[in-house]
Amino acid sequence: MTLLRKKRIFYLLLSFLVIFCVFALRIAWIQTHSALKSVTIGGKTINELAVRQREESIELDSGRGHFMDRNGVPLTGGLTWTPILFPIKEVPAVQKLNKLAALLNTTPSTLRGIWSKLDKPYVWPEAGTSRIASEKTKKDPMKLNIEEAERFPDLNGLEVLPYVSRYMPGERGNQWLGYVAQRPDVIQKLRVEKHHPELSLTLQIGASGLEKTFDGLLRGNGGSVRAAYTIDGAKRPIEGIGTRIKADNSRYYPLQIRTTIDEQIQRDIERLVTQMHIQEGAVTVLDAVTGDIVAMVSLPFYNPNQIDPSVSNWSNRAVKAAVPGSIFKTVIAAAALEEGVSSPKETFYCNGTYGKYGIACWKKGGHGPITLEDGFAKSCNAVFAALGERLSSESIAAAASKLGLGRTIGWETASFLGGPPLKQLDQEEQGQVFYARTKADGGVRAQTALGQRDVLVSPLQAANLVVTLLHGGQVTAPRIASEIRFKDGTLMASFPRQTAPSSAGQISPRTAKLLLSWMRRVVTDGTGQSLEQAKWPLAGKSGTAQVEHGGKTLNHQWFIGYGPTHNPKYALAVLVQNRPAESKHQAKELFWRVMDLLASDPQK
Structure with a gap:
């Protein structure tokens, strides 16, 4: 393929991505190459069918729909130049491969060994991978700019083409996005149950996250682009034909899904947890006004391009339930106030031990005489163990449900566009x-009452509990997607904000307001006083939960809260898991x- 033609393809593809960023749509890429025509070579006409029988083709873009953040920043679909090797009979000799091997970060002999064994087109992987990657260990494709692409030699069977990668390279903490994979078992089921016999068994479909929950809408319904390298029956390139680009055109597909995520905030938090050397846990940031998910970081990170199902790092810990420790005292305080079994100024006595059930306070020697309000700020175990005994199990469970715990709360609908139910969040646990x-x-x-025993809460639920208090006791249903648009930019569907009420009712606005003020006291007078140094005035509740992990007793560290206190913009839940006992409170x-x-x- 000539450089002029390569540039033409690249700039057409680049234009497509620019339009996607601005208008959340994609246009047809290369209409002039959308169909193969009969050609004449050496006075002999080769019809379309004959050429097609001698093509080695590769998909440059699957036509699968894409995601963007709330500001229109693309979350999937990166366009770069990528070297692609096509299987041919006469692979260049080793001595002719020196320049190409150097550009591919490998040796001439290794390059020739890989090339000569190809039975299908091969996208050269990043950083000198010297073997053909299996589907399970698929590598990121090598990414080049236009200047780098121009340095590649003109060799039969080699093309440097514009290639759309589904995901950016490297590891991220955005497991909510998920990944795609070949799932023949799922495809077989779709063929039979959903009457889709046209689906290929090798089709990449959503396996987790948003890729899975929105798969039926994203699946390649149009806009796919392929490059076909023409060879004769002996696998020799046919002179005069070269590489053909074929694009399917659709006015409406692929679809574009706008999320509520702020990609810049997401990446900033990912960098922060890396700098702090945090190994396990999650961070969830919700918009305090809308309840929408702004960022959700899960640790350890994962690489959607290299998924090993046996390793659980692809699982989103932000929606997985964990032992909450003292952040659950917020629920107990709400239950005690709502049931009238205590009052803010009731005085308890803490001597460091509760006297039964093996319960001790975290403060050696105890807090002495302490009110319920002060007991919340200082997280006194004696106060809340006493409240736990006073309350019935039904009252505790009801208060938890009223605050969005013990049940799933993510945005969902019983029927979407007249079809099956749609649940935006994958893997969400009810706790x-x-x-x-x-x-x-x-x-x-x-x-x-201390957030131990059987209690399990997810970071999403914990952050949403704070939003519930900020909304006077009304539980919101967190969204992670706000709308879907067709390729031409017109609106297909929107996901309106919704609540997630409990059958037990809701806590009163008065109780919600009181608990918010107590969260402020945690920072000014209690266990969160170090937060007084923050840029914003903050409010929150700390928690430490003992867990058994790998034969050791370790701690889950929590902190939940909101800020700024005078005009709340964000609600936040932080979980740092499996920390050594007595270690610094990283959360x-x-x-x-x-x-x-x-x-x-x-943009704050």
Whole structure:
């Protein structure tokens, strides 16, 4: 393929991506090459069917729909120049491959060994990979700019073509996006149950995250682009034909899905947790006004281009339930106030131990005489163990449900566009308050009140609990997608904000307001005083939960809250998992530093 023609293809593809960024749509790429025609070579006419039988083709763009962030920044679909090797009979000799091998970061002999064994087109991988990657260990394609692409030699069977990568290279903490993979078992089911016999068994479909929940809308319904390298029956290039580009055209597809995610904030938090050397956990940032998901970082990171199903790093810990520790005292305080079993100024006495059930306060020697309000700010275990014994298990479970715990809360609908139900969040766990078979006696309730025993809460639920308080007790249903548009930019569907009410009702605005003020006292007078150094005035609740992990007793560290207190913009939940006992409370520091990032955001 001539350089002029390569540039023409590249700039047409580049124009497509620019339009996608601005208008959230994609146009047909290369209409003039959308169909193969009969050609004459050496006085002999070769018809379209004959040429097609001698093509080696590769997909440059699958036509699958794309995601963007709330500002229109693309989250999938990166366009670069990529070297592609096509299987041919006469692979260049080793001595002719020196320049190409150097550009591909490999040796001439290795390059020739790979090329000579090809039975299908091969996208050269990044950073000198010297073997053909399997589908399971698929590598990121080599990415070149136009100047680098121009340096490649003109060799039969080699093309440097514009190539659309589904994901950016490297590891990220955006497991909510998910990944695509070949799932023949799923395709077979779709062929039979959904009457889609046209689906190829090798089609890449959503396997997790948004890729999975929106797969039926994203799946290649149009706009695919392929490059076909023509050879004769002996696998020799046919002179005069070269590489052909074929594009399917559709006015409406592929679709574009706008998320509620702010990609810049997402990346900033990912960099921050990396700098802090945090290994396990999650950070969830919600818009305090809308309840929308602004960022959701899960650790450890994953690479959507290299998924090993046996390794769980692709799982989104932000929606997975974990032992919450003292952040659950917010629920107990709400239950006690709503049920009238205590009041803010009631005085308890803490001597460092509760006296039964093996419960001790975190402060050696205890807090002495302490009110409920101060007990919340200082996270006194004696106060809340006593409240747990006073409350019934039904009251505790009801208060949790009223605050959005013990059930899934992500945005969903029973029917979407007249079709099947749509649930935006993949992998979301409902958590629990009491294990179903546990007899909730006084000891169980006392331990439950401290956020231990059987209690499980996800970071998403914890952040949404804060939003619930900010909304006067009304539980919102967090969105991660706001709308879908057709390729031409017209609106296909929107996802209106919605609530997730509990059958138990909701807590009163008065209780919600009181708990928010107590969260402020946690920072001014309690366990979160180090946050007074933050750029914004903040409010929150800390938590530490003991867990058994790998035969050791470790801690889950939590901090939840909101800021700025005078005009709340964000609600935030931080979970740092499996920390050594007595170690520094990283969740508190991370909460503070994330809030400082948000305070520095020019769009705040």
